[in-house]
Amino acid sequence: MNTAIIQSSLKPQLASECLIQVERAVSELRRGRALPVNSDRNTRLIAAIETIDPEALEQFQSSPVSSTYVLITGQRAKRLGFNAPEHATVYRLSSPNGLPTEELRAVTDPIWSKDRASLPTDLSTKWSLTACDEVDAMCIKLIKHAELLPAAIVTDRKNTTDANPWSVQSSQILQGIEQQARSLQVVSEAQVPLEDAELARIVAFRPTDGGTEHLAIVVGEPDLTQPVLIRLHSECFTGDLLGSLRCDCGPQLRGAIAQMSQAGSGILLYLAQEGRGIGLINKLRAYQLQDAGLDTVDANLALGFEEDERDYLPAAQMLQLLGVKSVRLMTNNPRKVQALNNLGIEVAERVAHVMTANQHNRGYLFTKGTRGGHLFDVSHPPKKRDEQSN
Numbered sequence: 387m388n389t390a391i392i393q394s395s396l397k398p399q400l401a402s403e404c405l406i407q408v409e410r411a412v413s414e415l416r417r418g419r420a421l422p423v424n425s426d427r428n429t430r431l432i433a434a435i436e437t438i439d440p441e442a443l444e445q446f447q448s449s450p451v452s453s454t455y456v457l458i459t460g461q462r463a464k465r466l467g468f469n470a471p472e473h474a475t476v477y478r479l480s481s482p483n484g485l486p487t488e489e490l491r492a493v494t495d496p497i498w499s500k501d502r503a504s505l506p507t508d509l510s511t512k513w514s515l516t517a518c519d520e521v522d523a524m525c526i527k528l529i530k531h532a533e534l535l536p537a538a539i540v541t542d543r544k545n546t547t548d549a550n551p552w553s554v555q556s557s558q559i560l561q562g563i564e565q566q567a568r569s570l571q572v573v574s575e576a577q578v579p580l581e582d583a584e585l586a587r588i589v590a591f592r593p594t595d596g597g598t599e600h601l602a603i604v605v606g607e608p609d610l611t612q613p614v615l616i617r618l619h620s621e622c623f624t625g626d627l628l629g630s631l632r633c634d635c636g637p638q639l640r641g642a643i644a645q646m647s648q649a650g651s652g653i654l655l656y657l658a659q660e661g662r663g664i665g666l667i668n669k670l671r672a673y674q675l676q677d678a679g680l681d682t683v684d685a686n687l688a689l690g691f692e693e694d695e696r697d698y699l700p701a702a703q704m705l706q707l708l709g710v711k712s713v714r715l716m717t718n719n720p721r722k723v724q725a726l727n728n729l730g731i732e733v734a735e736r737v738a739h740v741m742t743a744n745q746h747n748r749g750y751l752f753t754k755g756t757r758g759g760h761l762f763d764v765s766h767p768p769k770k771r772d773e774q775s776n
Contacts, residue, residue: 402562402565402569402594403558404555404558404561404562404565405562405565405566405569405593405594405595406595407553407554407555407558407562408528408531408554408558408559408562408563408566408595409562409566409595409596409597410552410554411423411528411552411553411554411559412528412531412532414552415432415433415434415437415528415529415532415534416434416437416532416534417437417439418433418434418437418438418439418442419433419439419442419552420432420433420438420442420445420446421433421552421553421554422552422553422554423521423524423525423528423553423554423555423556423559424553424554424555424556425521425555425556425557428542428543429543429553430521430522430525430540430541430542430543431445431446431449431540431541431543432457432525432538432539432540433446433538433539434529434532434534434535434537434538435456435490435491435494435495435535435537435538435539436491436494436495436534436535436537437534438539443487443539445541446485446539446541447484447487449541451481451482451483451484453541453542453543454480454484454485454539454540454541454542455478455479455480455485455539455540455542456478456479456480456485456490456493456494456537456538456539456540457476457477457478457479457518457522457525457526457537457538457539457540458476458477458479458493458494458536458537458690459475459476459477459526459536459537459690459691460475460476460477461687461688461690461691461692462494462536462537462688462689462690463477463479463515464687465496465687465688466493468515469515470515475518475523475526476518476522476523476525476526477515477516477517477518478515478516478517478518478522478540479493479513479514479515480513480514480516481512481513481514483512485539490539493513493537494535494537494690495535495537495671495689496675496688496689497671497674497675520556521556522540524556524557524559524560525538525540525556525559526538527559527560527563528554528559530664530691530695531559531563533664533665533667533668535668535671535689535690536689536690536691537690563697564699565593566593566595566597566598567593567697567699567700567703568699568703569593569594569595570591570592570593570600570700570703570704570707571591571592571593571594571707572589572590572591572707573590573591573592573599574589574590575587575588575589575590576588578603580603580643581640582640582643582644582647583605583606583643583644583646583647584647585605585606585607585647586603586604586605586606586643586647587603587604588601588602588603588604589601589602589604589708591700591703591704591707598658599658600655600656600657600658600700600701600704601655601656602653602654602655602656602704602708603643603653603654603655603656604653604708605643605646605647605651605652605653605654606646606647606650606651606652607651608651608652608653608710609651610709610710610711612712613712613713613714613732613734613735614651614652614653614710614712614713614714615645615646615649615651615652615653615713615714615716615737616652616653616654616655616705616710616713616714616715616716617638617642617646617652617653617654617655617715617716617717617739618655618657618698618701618715618717618722618726619635619638619639619642619654619655619656619657620635620657620659620660620662620663620696621656621657621658621659621660622635622636622639622660622661623660623666624669625639626639632673638739639654641739642654642716642739645716645739652716653705653708653710655701655704655705657696657700657701659696659697662686662693662694662695662696663694663695663696663697664686664689664691664695668689668691671689672685672686672689673685675688675689694721698722698725698726698729699729701726701729702726702729702730702731705726705731706730706731710731711731711732712731712732712733712734713726713731713732713733713734714733714734714735714736714737715733715735715736715737716737716738716739717736717737717739718738718739720736723736
């Protein structure tokens, strides 16, 4: 693989307006600000409940009760006892008596309700649950992109548009998120001899909005005319860096690099998708729920996320930039095989990548096999509670 060819094949790109607006919106939400989301019919003022600051909260409390509501995911609604379909996406919660501030976090955050407050026992009688529209769904999509708990407070402003410079069009949200992945470019690379692969280099990718960066660890000189040995590895701060025993991420990372070195070449994509795409903070929240008895899957669902929130479009874009068209994919997860095939990368072979269990992650691996569809032996039930990993 020729480095000069990779770099010369890239053309400088400018970030599109929707890509810039989406990333600005993410910044505002993470700082606790109220953000206008415009559609063809109206403007909705939204804020992430997890981070909302007092000034923004006052804006919602002073709005008419009839126009203010809370957005939660179908997974969260189900676990609050509402009769919501298991795979519903987003719902509105509203109350004729307003939205009590002390209940907002308890309703949307299972950790908060467990440790700091009690949910009202008559929740379903105090709050009404109704289906959302596409604009609401895009608001939650934006909040997930910000790696915050997927819950928002919203005020509907009928027949208005907002000229706030931080406002975003609802139609821009999904487009901006996809463009971030499609705009990835190689920005730097260097030889980095590794303990398990002395002939290795790291290639850094950055989207044109200056957002989340991903890395490729290229071992040896892969022959691009043949299927390349590939591993998609979601970053795991606790496992990769600290050596956590709650997951098998660290051994998978180092084991993949060693196997590529033994095979002569390979590429490991190190994707910035901590905690199956929910972010490090939410992964730690999921750990708390697992310590209370939930397994990996149910912990994510209780937080309002899906079982796996990862997007493999960045991986496909990175492989295309590296000139890889066909791969031998190191994975136990058939969803990764399907995702790459759907994104135009031929998976010529799936290569098993199984690590030895320990007393702390045995339950996690069992759940991977029984509920996550991973392809390895799950004949021995866990002796410990399930744990979270990527």
